[in-house]
Amino acid sequence: MKGRPTDRDASAFAPELAARLAALLRQIDPEADAERGVLEVAKLLSEASTPPLEDGLLSVVVRNHTTKRADLLDEALFSLACSDHRPLEIVLASQAPEMDARRQLEELLARHTALAEGVTARLVHAPSRHDERGKLANAGIAAARGRYLAFLDDDDVVYPSHHASLVRALQDGDRAWAVGRARKVAITRTTDGWYVRSKSRWGAGDAFDLARLARDNHVPVHAYVVDRARVRGLRVMFAEDLPAQEDYAFLLRLSGLFRPTIVDGPPGCEYRFRDDGTNATPHADAPVAAQVAGARRWSRSESAVARARAEAVALLSMDEVAALSPESVTAPAGAPAPLRHRLADRLNAAVKRLPGVHAFLKATLGKDRR
Amino acid sequence: MPAPLRLGVVLYRNSSDELERLARSLRAARAEPGSPSFEVTWLDNSPGDGLRRTVADLGFPDGYAHAGGNLGFGSAHDRLMAEAFADPSVEHYVCVNPDATLHPRCLAELAAEAARHARPGLIEARQFPDEHPKPYDPRTHETPWCSGCLLLVTRALYQAIGGFDERFFMYCEDVDLSWRARAAGFTVALAPRALVHHVGTGRSRSHQMELLMLRSGVLLGRKYGDDAFVRECEGGLRARGERPPQGSGPEASAAERAAADFSHGFSFAEVRW
Numbered sequence: 001m002k003g004r005p006t007d008r009d010a011s012a013f014a015p016e017l018a019a020r021l022a023a024l025l026r027q028i029d030p031e032a033d034a035e036r037g038v039l040e041v042a043k044l045l046s047e048a049s050t051p052p053l054e055d056g057l058l059s060v061v062v063r064n065h066t067t068k069r070a071d072l073l074d075e076a077l078f079s080l081a082c083s084d085h086r087p088l089e090i091v092l093a094s095q096a097p098e099m100d101a102r103r104q105l106e107e108l109l110a111r112h113t114a115l116a117e118g119v120t121a122r123l124v125h126a127p128s129r130h131d132e133r134g135k136l137a138n139a140g141i142a143a144a145r146g147r148y149l150a151f152l153d154d155d156d157v158v159y160p161s162h163h164a165s166l167v168r169a170l171q172d173g174d175r176a177w178a179v180g181r182a183r184k185v186a187i188t189r190t191t192d193g194w195y196v197r198s199k200s201r202w203g204a205g206d207a208f209d210l211a212r213l214a215r216d217n218h219v220p221v222h223a224y225v226v227d228r229a230r231v232r233g234l235r236v237m238f239a240e241d242l243p244a245q246e247d248y249a250f251l252l253r254l255s256g257l258f259r260p261t262i263v264d265g266p267p268g269c270e271y272r273f274r275d276d277g278t279n280a281t282p283h284a285d286a287p288v289a290a291q292v293a294g295a296r297r298w299s300r301s302e303s304a305v306a307r308a309r310a311e312a313v314a315l316l317s318m319d320e321v322a323a324l325s326p327e328s329v330t331a332p333a334g335a336p337a338p339l340r341h342r343l344a345d346r347l348n349a350a351v352k353r354l355p356g357v358h359a360f361l362k363a364t365l366g367k368d369r370r
Numbered sequence: 371m372p373a374p375l376r377l378g379v380v381l382y383r384n385s386s387d388e389l390e391r392l393a394r395s396l397r398a399a400r401a402e403p404g405s406p407s408f409e410v411t412w413l414d415n416s417p418g419d420g421l422r423r424t425v426a427d428l429g430f431p432d433g434y435a436h437a438g439g440n441l442g443f444g445s446a447h448d449r450l451m452a453e454a455f456a457d458p459s460v461e462h463y464v465c466v467n468p469d470a471t472l473h474p475r476c477l478a479e480l481a482a483e484a485a486r487h488a489r490p491g492l493i494e495a496r497q498f499p500d501e502h503p504k505p506y507d508p509r510t511h512e513t514p515w516c517s518g519c520l521l522l523v524t525r526a527l528y529q530a531i532g533g534f535d536e537r538f539f540m541y542c543e544d545v546d547l548s549w550r551a552r553a554a555g556f557t558v559a560l561a562p563r564a565l566v567h568h569v570g571t572g573r574s575r576s577h578q579m580e581l582l583m584l585r586s587g588v589l590l591g592r593k594y595g596d597d598a599f600v601r602e603c604e605g606g607l608r609a610r611g612e613r614p615p616q617g618s619g620p621e622a623s624a625a626e627r628a629a630a631d632f633s634h635g636f637s638f639a640e641v642r643w
Contacts, residue, residue: 017468075499075565077569081471115395115471115474117390157498159499159500159569188508190508192563193563195508196501196642197642198643200643271500
């Protein structure tokens with residue numbers, strides 16, 4: 001079991017980000033050991049803004065919008081209860097507005113936590129009739145106690161070794177997040193539940209490809225695990241104003257700052273497409289009306305996703321830039337400053353806000369010089 | 371109180387973690403409203419009886435027996451099945467793999483599926499999360515063959531055609547029983563709502579498992595008279611330095627041969643993916 005982050009973990013930062021932070025520190029003190037300073041800042045911010053994390057614990061945030069999908073949620077929870085990773089905490093973040101939803105959800109959680117030792121659950125219930133996908137994720141993240149964080153939408157499932165292999169890869173390496181392979185699965189509603197029509201391989205290639213990710217989202221939200229101790233004080237949050245693609249925007253931000261480790265092997269999870277049009281992601285199997293509604297929701301999130309793409313692209317390494325197509329690099333009109341600049345500004349402000357930190361930092365850097 | 375379901379678990383050097391998961395799921399199934407009452411029997415094929423204590427500690431102090439040696443999958447289940455159906459209160463026998471975890475509603479859904487057919491013979495649970503890609507009819511639930519992972523066998527079927535063919539040590543005995551059941555006019559179906567967590571499909575197989583599968587393939591091909599499949603399996607054995615098992619020629623009836631399908635390799639049916 002790994003302890004708190006060490007100096008070695010600094011390599012998990014994207015090089016461009018570390019360079020920018022170092023430049024910021026040199027602005028504070030031109031004679032500083034900037035590289036050491038980056039570590040100190042990261043540690044201070046981590047301690048200042050991150051709630052205590054339980055080492056080894058994996059928290060899986062499961063988003064649910066309605067008890068009308070209780071049958072699918074039941075399968076998602078069953079797959080988690082049978083996960084090989086222990087300890088595991090299920091954080092069910094639900095906005096289900098139906099009468100009696102809380103009781104139903106609590107019963108479902110109790111049913112599945114009884115199946116396995118080392119699996120606990122907590123319910124975060126904020127009833128709403130509006131789609132609160134970003135808020136739901138953030139409420140779940142805020143309640144999660146684990147150092148390791150994963151997501152699972154209520155209509156998807158994971159295979160038993162999925163989380164265990166991703167956490168092992170994080171513990172054995174120095175990256176801030178790990179990605180596994182996924183399968184795309186087409187399911188049809190029948191009078192007797194869901195019928196699986198097809199399964200196909202989907203997701204990451206052999207190496208992480210940020211340029212490809214900037215073109216299309218091929219990494220479903222449940223295909224990865226984040227080590228929250230290594231993303232430091234950078235808040236893991238979803239954009240709450242996006243009607244769709246909030247997970248993609250988050251993934252682009254995460255990818256821009258930290259390069260993941262890719263876990264090779266068979267697929268570890270399923271992204272399930274339903275043919276009743278209730279997927280957030282529009283697809284051709286859905287009824288026409290559902291496709292139109294999905295496309296409308298999709299287009300409302302496009303400008304924000306374009307910004308996230310541009311931000312991610314701004315943090316590409318030179319090799320990654322060389323592999324990039326020109327259209328991916330173009331930032332939309334009116335886009336704010338690249339993420340690295342805004343991040344550095346935010347960091348600067350945060351350091352100054354924290355009592356004693358700025359002074360401590362200057363003293364630390366000064367001591368190193370002596 | 372008589373239990374209409376008799377569950378049989380065949381053990382072989384299982385880890386306590388694995389059995390603990392199974393035991394928890396059996397207790398959860400027992401507590402689930404609407405579940406049929408059931409008893410569990412355990413037959414241990416391991417060299418020693420060390421699992422007797424493990425099973426008792428998991429809350430099943432009765433029903434354990436040591437086989438005295440490794441009988442193989444089908445023979446061990448046949449022994450448990452014979453004991454089960456000797457009790458007139460038992461309606462169905464259910465084979466349960468020790469590495470399976472039952473959804474709390476699994477047994478209730480399995481029994482309900484048996485009840486919806488006029489002449490049920492074999493009803494399998496849906497393996498989850500990665501079910502076997504062989505087809506089933508989404509309306510009637512009928513399927514070409516059932517896996518023995520979690521399989522309900524009706525008393526009527528057992529009385530008509532018996533249990534597994536004990537010449538199969540492991541693998542293909544479930545396919546053979548399914549083809550015989552269909553040939554005898556019984557329904558062979560999958561219960562879509564009966565979930566059993568089990569990792570089978572796509573799992574890497576050890577050398578020993580490959581040999582067992584190929585030997586069973588030779589026996590199955592000979593029994594049903596498919597020379598091409600026999601040659602393929604014999605070739606696989608020779609390539610692994612093994613001699614094919616001795617055996618006789620075709621013995622399946624015309625109806626049984628009509629139920630068989632060797633055109634899709636060891637999937638024994640056209641697969642969905």
